[in-house]
Amino acid sequence: MRRGKVLTGTATAVLLAGGGAAAFALTGQDGGTPAAAAAATAEITRSDLADTKAVDGTLGYSGRRALPNHARGMVSRVRKEGSVVRRGGWLYQVDGRPVILMYGDIPVYRTLSASASGQDVRQLERNLKALGYDPGTVDGDFSRLTGRAVREWQDDVGLAKTGMVDASQVAVASGPVRIAEVTAEPGTPAGQSAVVTTGTRRVVHVDLDSADQRLARIGAPVTVELPGGDGVRGRISAVGTVAEPVERDGRSTGESTVDLEVTLAASADLGRLDQAPVTVNLRSEEHKDVLSVPVEALLALREGGYGLRLAGGRVIAVETGLFAAGRVEVSGDGVTEGAKVEVPGT
Known part of the structure; x- marks a missing residue:
């Protein structure tokens, strides 16, 4: 299917929502009228989109x-x-x-x-x-x-x-x-x-969930929230190459982590804090000035790829980009800022 092509005739789309899939039929010409009940709508918006996540860390010193x-x-x-x-x-x-x-x-x-x-x-x-x-x-x-x-x-x-x-x-x-x-x-x-x-260098150590390794890029900037609420800047200085299994009560949880080290800005006022719990805000990448929709608005198309159902019932195919903060970057014919798309009702 070419980008932006409108689905015609009888087709099937799967609505991606809440980790499950709700299937419904599209009938008639030019997308037809959905057999499902009317859904809520959301706007296609333009903004900067960043893949971020807040994780727990420990402020200390390097080379213990x-x-x-x-x-x-x-x-x-x-x-x-x-x-x-x-x-x-x-x-x-x-x-x-x-x-x-x-x-x-x-x-x-x-x-x-x-x-x-x-x-x-x-x-x-x-x-x-x-x-x-x-x-x-x-x-x-x-x-x-x-x-x-x-x-x-x-x-x-x-x-x-x-x-x-x-x-x-x-x-x-x-x-x-x-x-x-x-x-x-x-x-x-x-x-x-x-x-x-x-050593004398202040660092933050993070046991990062292996599933979040996309956020672990050496040199990537981060912000660290200190116990008093102040925020300081830093950069990822080291990423472990071996995944460590997570255990609870002596038994494996099936999860694993990788070691992440963050070096803080030399100008940061950290006092004498050592082994203090902190929050690290990681950022993998940022796409500037892009169009995006809530992730749950995506339809998995039978022909492959993803689509959006515009308000009124017409379904268009889209190209997806960055997924972040519950939204996904979209592009293609018919994708315009301010347009309404259907999302699952609450």
């Missing part, structure tokens, strides 16, 4: 993790929750000895000492230099100068001057970290972790 601890002894000092630690700062202390933060992407997985070489040595040298010590050439070889810089650093921060570095002295992160939670209070044995850290 339980920081591995390799120091043995009794936790003697911890920082306050919410504290930010930068390169060279201590994260917590065990038996009076600090565990120091250094930047990088290679964990301290071995003891670094004279004659060692590799990218982890280069990372150590880079950090020592940034902290004001001279490790010699930053080349990945643990030289005599590297050992001397290590001893000077150890003396300044309160570590034994061994000239060797291992995981009991240093923890590695990609940048500054925030102490989100203290998991080992002073006076308790140091376990597998003493603190939970996050």
Whole structure:
């Protein structure tokens, strides 16, 4: 069927309404007179149409993790929750000895000492230099100068001057970290972790229903409603690629979600809110200045595609575009702004 063609003769259309289908016959010429009772009408309107949805999210910080601890002894000092630690700062202390933060992407997985070489040595040298010590050439070889810089650093921060570095002295992160939670209070044995850290970037996490993935586009703008009612702008910065099954009372619900991360505008005034519930208004796409009708006005045509029944009984075929906010974008011959179309009566 060509766009805008009027149905003539005897045809069948199915009215899409409320998730069900009510079938009725069209008889006579030029659409004829409907056998069904008179329906209510709605206007074809022109406006901007956007596919949006409000979902629940949690405002927090990026990169939450339980920081591995390799120091043995009794936790003697911890920082306050919410504290930010930068390169060279201590994260917590065990038996009076600090565990120091250094930047990088290679964990301290071995003891670094004279004659060692590799990218982890280069990372150590880079950090020592940034902290004001001279490790010699930053080349990945643990030289005599590297050992001397290590001893000077150890003396300044309160570590034994061994000239060797291992995981009991240093923890590695990609940048500054925030102490989100203290998991080992002073006076308790140091376990597998003493603190939970996050990055310093504020983000919103959303467990998005897999059925709504059309709304999850990296870079798409969103608005976030904070607990106090204020709204801030943000953008989708990450979308998970693995669907996680949803369980209730230990049993699968048959539903699934994907992880969604929203980065908020740098100018947003968020105070110290952490793990706070928020509402995220997602938007997939927007079509400007289009004609639309209520979704329930659509007819599924026997010949294929969709149509509209104009007030008076004539049925026209239409092309559909964006579905959003209970409306659908329509175009085709006979589709004009202000025209009345039939919709199911209430």
